[in-house]
Amino acid sequence: MRRILSVIFVLNSLSTSTTAQLNILAQLAGKKYFGTATDNPELTNTSYVAQLGNTLDFHQLTPANSMKWENTEPERGQFTFSGGDAIVAQAEKHNQLVRGHNCVWHNQLATWVTEGNFDNSTLLSIVENHCSTLVKHYKGKIWDVLNEVLNDDGTFRESVFFNTTGTAYMGAAFRAARKADPKAKLYINDFNIEGEGAKSTAMINLVKQLRAEGVPVDGIGVQSHLIVGGVPPTMKANLQAFAALGVEVAITELDVRMNLPVTPALLEQQKKDYKTVIEACKAVPRCVGVTVWDWTDKFSWVPGTFAGQGAACPWDENFVKKPAYLGIIEGWLI
Numbered sequence: 001m002r003r004i005l006s007v008i009f010v011l012n013s014l015s016t017s018t019t020a021q022l023n024i025l026a027q028l029a030g031k032k033y034f035g036t037a038t039d040n041p042e043l044t045n046t047s048y049v050a051q052l053g054n055t056l057d058f059h060q061l062t063p064a065n066s067m068k069w070e071n072t073e074p075e076r077g078q079f080t081f082s083g084g085d086a087i088v089a090q091a092e093k094h095n096q097l098v099r100g101h102n103c104v105w106h107n108q109l110a111t112w113v114t115e116g117n118f119d120n121s122t123l124l125s126i127v128e129n130h131c132s133t134l135v136k137h138y139k140g141k142i143w144d145v146l147n148e149v150l151n152d153d154g155t156f157r158e159s160v161f162f163n164t165t166g167t168a169y170m171g172a173a174f175r176a177a178r179k180a181d182p183k184a185k186l187y188i189n190d191f192n193i194e195g196e197g198a199k200s201t202a203m204i205n206l207v208k209q210l211r212a213e214g215v216p217v218d219g220i221g222v223q224s225h226l227i228v229g230g231v232p233p234t235m236k237a238n239l240q241a242f243a244a245l246g247v248e249v250a251i252t253e254l255d256v257r258m259n260l261p262v263t264p265a266l267l268e269q270q271k272k273d274y275k276t277v278i279e280a281c282k283a284v285p286r287c288v289g290v291t292v293w294d295w296t297d298k299f300s301w302v303p304g305t306f307a308g309q310g311a312a313c314p315w316d317e318n319f320v321k322k323p324a325y326l327g328i329i330e331g332w333l334i
């Protein structure tokens, strides 16, 4: 009943966009969640935390950093869960789902892994132990088991894992995760796989191959760190092609950055871009949800990573909704 009333409220107030609700509309579109990334230092801002717990907008959280290898196993066999535990506790207060991020990534990796000169079988057991320990500690979650294992041209990324084990680490990570928690949803996650192209084709071939070998890949995470005006026109067809493999699809790290300064024209294009992405997910039944890579420009990773760019999130740095917010609403409603 509350849901029905909310939607009526949303429809009546679309022109102002002040009361519309992202997760409610996602769920009405048949999705499991609309969610957001967050990070531990942000949890000291009480008004930020209040909106983070607004389940009308968010039913899922992803820890942006605290579950990464350098933070969870900084020394071999010594696990620290406190950062990740704090995000999970925040999510549990509001019955929000959690996406574990991530088991295996070439970045933000502990130096003992990159500098250990481990042989193939030792590194495989290190990967298995890391994934198994994380997924067991954080049971009942969605997991990005593998993150960014492909290059843009579709070849495998060279990393300590690939250089040492070939592709054997991939199956090892997924199998260890499945064994640690048979109910966890296990994903392979990457960027520049939003539209059709060499990298998306490589992802399709890799997931096909892994699943043919019995590797338990449940889903493909499409990061979607996009640039204003740059949503690939083939996004819907591409998500459909992923889904046709028999796996789930999720938009896992959505933001749409622009060259600063912000202008009304850029904000209007950004609104269209958010809407296009949401429409693509909406149109593909196996696309289960959308996560923005934080909801406010105040805590966006973009300015720190891309010089001269920013304003990528649906709320501005003062927690005021931007036209992009209405773009998301329109995407779910269309």
Ligand SMILES: *[C@@H]1O[C@H](CO)[C@@H](O)[C@H](O)[C@H]1NC(C)=O
Pocket: 158, 159, 160, 163
């Ligand atoms: C992996 O091997 C390639 C080719 O030999 C090398 O250029 C690259 O630095 C290696 N990367 C790591 C992380 O070992």
Ligand SMILES: *[C@@H]1O[C@H](CO)[C@@H](O)[C@H](O)[C@H]1NC(C)=O
Pocket: 120, 121, 163, 164, 165, 166, 168
């Ligand atoms: C590493 O070991 C695995 C498991 O035995 C094997 O399948 C794989 O081919 C090996 N990789 C390399 C590069 O030797």
Ligand SMILES: *[C@@H]1O[C@H](CO)[C@@H](O)[C@H](O)[C@H]1NC(C)=O
Pocket: 044, 045, 046, 047, 048, 298, 317, 318, 319
């Ligand atoms: C939280 O962030 C908002 C928006 O930038 C700011 O106005 C407020 O002072 C911050 N509050 C705390 C407690 O840091």
